[in-house]
Amino acid sequence: MKALILMIQFMTRFPIPITVEFTATHFVQGMKWMPLVGMLAALPGALIFFLADTCLSRETAALFSVIMLITVTGGLHLDGIADTADGLFSYRSRERMLEIMRDSTLGTNGVIALVLTIFLKFVLLSQITGQGALFAVIATPILGRTALTWHSACARYARDVRGIGDYVNQMGLSQALAATALSFALLLLLLALFGVSANLVPAVAMLLLLPPIALATGFAQYLKYRLGGITGDTIGASIELAEILSFFIITLVWRYIL
Template sequence: MRALILMIQFMTRYPVPIAVDFTADHFVRGMKWMPLVGLLVAVPAAAGMMLADGLLGRDMAALIAVILLIGITGGLHLDGLADTADGLFSYRSRERMLEIMRDSTLGVNGVIAVVLAILVKYALLRAIAPAGATPAVLVAPVLGRMALVWHAATARYAREERGIGDFVNQTGRTQAALATLSSLVLVGGILVLWGIPFSTVPWLTLVFHLPPIALAVGFAAYARKRLGGITGDTIGASIELSELLSFFIALLVWKYWLA
């Protein structure tokens, strides 16, 4: 339970007034809870969207959902996406890219990445069929946090230092498997709750899970090639990219499968 509390404190802006030691052991044990943290991020955004959809229309509802997803995390993962874009798209040496990613100054590539991520997320959410919009908001953050565990499990930390590198290097396939199992249960439950036929749920759950896992693992391989490993920034970027992919999958599912 203390590992779950630490994950909530680190990954969200929920005020949990319980002191938990910030250790690699707690982090590694908390990896299996990442999908649940994603659900805690998703619920207020989904509730806000449902309320706004009836009062203000779909455009405002989609915008409010995106704003809430950002606000509940404090923009933490968008910051990682921005720093990753600044570093990787600088096309400098490995050492220089890592320096750029650590620099708190936001560059042009970072700004472009953040703006595009927000716009694409809004556009996808706006385009999803009404029946699928709310479950998509619930599912995407769960899948994004599950994907980050795969990203961390399949590559070592790029920098030779303590801190976040300790938990990254101790995260392995066991944590990824447990996080995936947790995500399968949560996503399957959301789909059943939203009235998806029970016979369809297992297949649909696989459709939602396999692409984010492939993206997270592939992105880790790319980071190993370019940076020598992953960083906290690429972990944040993997969440944002996986959420975008999940919204796109939801668009296709409710347009062509569940229409």
């Protein structure tokens, strides 16, 4: 339970008045809870979406829910994708790219990545038909944080400094598999609650689950080549990229399969 509380405190802005020591043990154990943390982070956005979609319009609901999802995380992952874009698209040496990513100043590439990420989420969510949009608001944070565990398990930390890298380097396949199992269970439950036919639920859950994992894993391998490993920023970027991909896949699934 301490590991779960730590992950909620670390990954969201929910005010939980419980002090949990930030240790490698709690951090690594908490990784298996990432999909649940994602679902909890999604609930305020889902409520906002439901109310706005009922009273206003689908576009307004999509905009408000995307804003709420950002608010709940404090923009933590958006900062990651912006810094990652600034570093990778600078096309400098490995050491210089890592310096750029650590710099708090936001560059042109970071601004572009930030705007495109928010815009793509809004557009894709607006296009999802029926109850699929509300499902997407809840499911994409689950899938994004599942992808995070694979991104972290597939590569070592790029910087040779103490800190979060010490914890990330202890991540392994067992934590990623545990998170994937939990994510699969949550997706099965959500799909059933949203009225998907029982004979389609397992196949659709796998269809939603595998692409974000493949993306996060492939991204980690690419970063090993470019940077020598992953960083806290690329972990955040993997979440955002996986969520965009998940929105796109849910759009297709709800339109052509369900």
